[in-house]
Amino acid sequence: MKQITVLSGKGGTGKTTLTASFAALARNIVVVDCDVDAPDLHLLLHPQIMKTQEFRGPKLAVIDKTKCVECGLCRDACRFDAINDTIEVDPFLCEGCGVCVVTCPNEAISLKERISGYAFISKTKYGTMSHARLNPGEATSGKLVTLVRHNARQIAEKENCQLILIDGPPGIGCPVIASVTGVNVGLLVAEPTMSGIHDLERALQLLNHFNVPPFVCINMYDINRKNAERIVKFCEKNKVEIAGEIPFDPNVTEAMVAGKTIIEYSPKNIVSREIETVWKTLLSALNEE
């Protein structure tokens, strides 16, 4: 079983558009949305939820006011400033570490489980999908990503799928790390802007750090051809293969509004054809492994 993660560093470069298109081109895959705090893949793949699973994230400190004498020891011990002067817990700041529990001389504090989100297993017309929804404002998205990937592997084994296709979140922090560890290929989607180049460099460093073989795809290359050329040179210098260059095309947004992948919406469009090229490059790289 092989795994590909589509990622980018910078947000809005086209990860989800590409992942959904790959899903439309692929056969016998499990598709995964690891962007659990702002997931969008379902807007193009329209999954039918078959199974829902509760996700328990960090716990929350709860103070029993009948036992509390307001000594303030918990407030002073909390490194997240989650307990205020009137000895109330701020749920946005509490990390559920339990330091307040062990510091309280009156056993007035306990940790309560909280449901931080849901993981889903769904059917789409392109195969089974593993995805999730972190409740707005919750922490530990990395742990939910790990659960979503675990579910995907189980499905792939059960359904005898050879490939897991993962849509990653933006950035380089914990949910991204959880999305790329142990995958066979990472596709970096870059846009030819100064920010895009900077963020590509950091995302590539991340893949190198975790020994994930990288590929780069330049999206909307024609909005700044000089910068696209810079990305090509940067990739040559770092010996990273460019899997394809996709032009800017308003058809992509039209397809999104129609709730379709560009492959379905406009199969003969240049963007669709370039995405096919990228997909073929990735598949042959996986087969060579």
Place this chain on the structure above:
Amino acid sequence: MIISIASGKGGTGKTTVAVNMALSLRDAQLLDCDVEEPNVHLLLHPKINETKMVYVPIPQVNEELCDHCGKCSEFCECNALFVSPEKVLVFPELCNSCGGCVIVCPQKAITEKKRKIGTVKMGMAGNMELVYGELEVGEPMAVPVIKEVKKQINNHKTTIIDSPPGTSCPVIESIYKSDYCVLVSEPTPFGLHDLKITVQVLEDMKIPCGVVVNRAGIGDRKLYEYCEEKGVPILLEIPFQRRIMELYSHGVPFTVEMQEWRDKFEMLFDEIKDRVGK
């Protein structure tokens, strides 16, 4: 006054709005809290006059004192400590630095040492004070770096905070205690979907918000319908224009080249000021 700029979906133009709004003010302070992928400095080229390392405390175990009772690993909600009969293993990337293991160890075998996870840079771009953080590549936890960036908030100035994409803990940390939050979105299904999640976060946090529609003209009208229904004001529309897109691609804030937009950002700021009542 603290104004944060957020979006949910990435790449909608948070940095563009943050930078151009800060430029339209006389002496703003701009904080880039997207420490995973900071971009503000690429548009403003600040002169950096101070760099600070960001450290977090992590446990270190004195094996001579440790009797491998396992209380520390039992306590640790992050699974950052593993106690075998012979040795205690610490997994620094998993540790959230709560310090609880030090408290619960009956043998007083645990102390803390510093671990570097990022950098905060401070400088000036013209009259604007700029602070940005950089998480080290491979480090999972952005929040301590964001906290360090936010420690630099100057209460005598208008502070503008460029937040990271998404709706989870780094975003919460960035927008926490803001007087107002500007949500930058694009009128597409992805933009709207992620905007709705962010509006819910802001409602929970009781931070007032308004929307800047970027790339207006693409997509559909659903975002406008949602804002109307929800009573979320639309503060400004930035049209989808190749010129604006190209300037951004070159790393140029578009109000520098398109003077007529300066006034619009000044008006945007005035409107926020009125809404906050400061």
